[in-house]
Structure formats: C-alpha cells, structure tokens
Amino acid sequence: NAGVTQTPKFQVLKTGQSMTLQCAQDMNHEYMSWYRQDPGMGLRLIHYSVGAGITDQGEVPNGYNVSRSTTEDFPLRLLSAAPSQTSVYFCASSSRLAGGQETQYFGPGTRLLVL
Amino acid sequence: AQSVAQPEDQVNVAEGNPLTVKCTYSVSGNPYLFWYVQYPNRGLQFLLKYITGDNLVKGSYGFEAEFNKSQTSFHLKKPSALVSDSALYFCAVREHNYGQNFVFGPGTRLSVLP
Numbered sequence: 001n002a003g004v005t006q007t008p009k010f011q012v013l014k015t016g017q018s019m020t021l022q023c024a025q026d027m028n029h030e031y032m033s034w035y036r037q038d039p040g041m042g043l044r045l046i047h048y049s050v051g052a053g054i055t056d057q058g059e060v061p062n063g064y065n066v067s068r069s070t071t072e073d074f075p076l077r078l079l080s081a082a083p084s085q086t087s088v089y090f091c092a093s094s095s096r097l098a099g100g101q102e103t104q105y106f107g108p109g110t111r112l113l114v115l
Numbered sequence: 116a117q118s119v120a121q122p123e124d125q126v127n128v129a130e131g132n133p134l135t136v137k138c139t140y141s142v143s144g145n146p147y148l149f150w151y152v153q154y155p156n157r158g159l160q161f162l163l164k165y166i167t168g169d170n171l172v173k174g175s176y177g178f179e180a181e182f183n184k185s186q187t188s189f190h191l192k193k194p195s196a197l198v199s200d201s202a203l204y205f206c207a208v209r210e211h212n213y214g215q216n217f218v219f220g221p222g223t224r225l226s227v228l229p
Contacts, residue, residue, distance in 0.1 A: 004158070033217075035219075040124070040221050040222075041221055042119075042205060042219040042220050042221040042222055043159075043205065043219040044219075045216060045217070048216070058216065090158055090159065092159075103149070103161045103164060104149075104159075104161070104217065105161070106151075106158035106159040106160070107158050108157060108158045109156075109157075109158050
C-alpha cells in the first residue's frame with residue numbers, strides 16, 4: 001500500500017492564483033481530512049469528509065473548497081490564494097471505528113508559499 | 116469545546132536520560148488521546164493512543180504515555196532517550212463519539228543531545 005499520497009510536494013503561487021492540492025489514499029478509508037500546519041499552532045482542521053459525496057467544514061475553512069467524488073481522492077482547492085495561506089498542508093485518512101477511536105494516517109505534506 | 120495544551124515549546128534531554136513531553140487536555144466527555152511524532156519534512160506518524168482500560172499505554176519506538184483523568188493529562192515518556200528521538204511531538208484529543216474532529220496541541224520540539 002502507498003498509504004496517503006499528496007501532490008505536489010512544494011508549490012509557489014502568486015496572490016490571487018488558484019490551485020488544487022491533491023490527496024489520495026489506497027486503504028479504503030471512509031474519513032479524510034485536510035489540515036494546515038503553522039508554527040506554534042499545531043494542526044488546524046480545514047475540511048473533512050466522512051465518505052464519498054459528504055464533506056464538512058473544520059476550524060479554518062475560509063478560502064478553501066473540497067469535494068469527495070470517490071473514496072480514494074480528496075482534493076483541496078484554493079480559490080484565490082493569499083499570503084495568509086502560506087503553510088504546510090497535510091491530508092489524513094482513517095477508517096471508521098466505533099466511537100471515534102480510529103488512528104489517522106497522514107500524507108507527507110505539501111509546502112505552499114504564496115507571494 | 117475540546118482543547119489540548121503542550122506547555123513546553125522545547126524539551127532538551129541528554130541521550131540515555133529519561134524524557135517526558137507533557138500534554139493536558141480539556142473535553143466535556145470521555146477523551147480519546149493520541150500522540151504523533153513528526154520528523155523534519157515528513158508527515159505525522161502515529162505513536163500511541165489511549166482509548167480505555169489501562170492508564171499506561173505502550174507505543175512505538177519504546178514510548179509510553181500515562182493517562183491521568185484527575186489531572187486531565189496524557190504525558191509522553193521514554194525511559195532512555197536516543198538522539199534519533201529528536202523530532203516534533205503532537206498530542207491530540209478527540210471526544211468519544213464526537214465524530215471526525217481531532218484537536219491537536221501546538222507541538223513540543225524534543226532535542227536529545229549526544
């Protein structure tokens with residue numbers, strides 16, 4: 001299994017540009033999430049999905065869109081990039097166990113710089 | 116609302132000495148607690164989790180953590196630190212049956228000095 005994969009590894013954008021961060025998992029996990037990691041702030045949840053066709057907002061959803069057309073893929077779209085979106089983005093997936101005790105598996109991350 | 120605190124930004128320890136990375140949490144119900152480690156330029160890797168039962172949880176790479184309900188803490192420990200343990204450590208909490216959302220602490224950078 002490849003686990004959770006993310007592309008690209010690094011991206012530079014200009015303010016106002018749009019782009020899509022790709023995330024895929026091959027573990028047939030129902031749950032997928034997007035986090036951003038900023039120094040001193042840990043990981044903050046952007047959007048998540050509990051299954052194909054179902055998405056919901058996390059703690060910091062503004063400026064980002066997601067969709068989940070398949071179990072495997074969960075792309076994150078930046079609509080109009082801003083310097084405040086400079087961050088490291090992590091995708092995670094987990095299977096659905098009773099009560100929420102499942103472990104999340106993380107991708108290697110995408111480092112985004114917005115100029 | 117759920118929250119996680121890691122009171123130390125940085126922990127330094129000499130190789131061979133015991134290490135502790137502290138975590139306290141706040142949830143309104145029963146917690147599920149997790150520790151993850153992040154090596155430079157890598158994603159987070161799962162170390163261990165507390166779901167229920169024995170308060171002392173053993174995980175990967177010789178790490179263990181003790182759940183203390185009265186102190187709402189879940190400190191990560193290792194009896195003998197290795198230089199290769201140097202990394203960023205995150206504590207996370209999810210409230211039982213709360214659904215998807217994990218809440219992560221800000222992270223503690225562990226440096227093990229040779």
